[in-house]
Amino acid sequence: MGGIMYRTENLNKSYADGDGVCYALKDVNLDISKGQMVAIVGESGSGKSTLLNILGAIDSATDGKVIANGKNIAGLSEEQLSTYRSKTVGFVFQAFHIIDCYTVYDNIELPLIINKVPGSQRDDMIRKAVARVGLDDKLRTKCNKLSGGEKQRVAIARALVHSPDVILADEPCGNLDSRNSESIMELLRGLVDEDTLVVMVTHSKTDARLCDRIITLSDGMVVSDEIIR
Ligand SMILES: Nc1ncnc2c1ncn2[C@@H]1O[C@H](COP(=O)(O)OP(=O)(O)OP(=O)(O)O)[C@@H](O)[C@H]1O
Numbered sequence: 001m002g003g004i005m006y007r008t009e010n011l012n013k014s015y016a017d018g019d020g021v022c023y024a025l026k027d028v029n030l031d032i033s034k035g036q037m038v039a040i041v042g043e044s045g046s047g048k049s050t051l052l053n054i055l056g057a058i059d060s061a062t063d064g065k066v067i068a069n070g071k072n073i074a075g076l077s078e079e080q081l082s083t084y085r086s087k088t089v090g091f092v093f094q095a096f097h098i099i100d101c102y103t104v105y106d107n108i109e110l111p112l113i114i115n116k117v118p119g120s121q122r123d124d125m126i127r128k129a130v131a132r133v134g135l136d137d138k139l140r141t142k143c144n145k146l147s148g149g150e151k152q153r154v155a156i157a158r159a160l161v162h163s164p165d166v167i168l169a170d171e172p173c174g175n176l177d178s179r180n181s182e183s184i185m186e187l188l189r190g191l192v193d194e195d196t197l198v199v200m201v202t203h204s205k206t207d208a209r210l211c212d213r214i215i216t217l218s219d220g221m222v223v224s225d226e227i228i229r
């Protein structure tokens with residue numbers, strides 16, 4: 001437990017907007033500890049996905065720093081960046097990004113193949129991840145036959161299959177009913193109990209209250225930072 005996973009220093013993300021600039025993030029300074037569950041909340045367009053994407057190094061800041069595990073992300077080589085994205089971080093996207101015509105098994109295997117995990121290790125990793133999200137009986141089911149909640153579980157299994165230090169989840173319960181949301185939140189909490197850092201974007205007050213900390217963004221700025229437990 002403990003230790004800082006992320007430190008952001010004067011993080012800015014801006015876009016040209018006509019003659020001026022529009023800030024998606026403005027002077028964001030945060031320390032985020034390991035082994036916590038952190039909610040990022042705020043109105044639509046407040047910069048939540050932008051922040052998550054920059055933490056996951058799938059987007060870059062206009063200026064300012066993101067220090068992940070003591071290292072400035074901007075200073076990493078392409079190879080180090082790709083290791084960071086594939087080993088340290090697991091991403092759950094706002095719209096799942098599940099391949100519908102693939103089975104549950106194949107969807108989860110894909111990142112392992114891309115990251116050249118040997119075939120002999122993959123099967124065991126996939127089965128563990130699928131058991132973790134409670135989809136054992138759907139291993140060979142095509143994802144177009146799954147419900148929204150089940151697809152979200154596949155997305156989470158795919159994010160956790162390589163046991164990352166950090167899960168970055170963009171509205172993991174966004175399209176789910178309250179029962180499914182609850183079980184996804186329990187699943188994420190279980191990972192936190194094993195010392196994974198979970199940073200999740202949510203629109204749900206209920207889900208945010210289940211986290212350890214709530215960071216509120218408004219117009220790209222941190223306007224409230226509440227430690228709950
Ligand atoms: N590629 C882009 N070009 C210009 N502006 C962008 C781009 N991407 C995002 N923005 C702007 O940055 C701001 C923050 O966007 P972001 O996607 O981070 O919001 P969000 O808080 O995740 O919203 P939502 O809750 O709707 O998902 C918005 O005003 C958006 O219009």
Ligand SMILES: [Mg+2]
Binds near residue numbers: 048049050094170
């Ligand atoms: Mg978003």
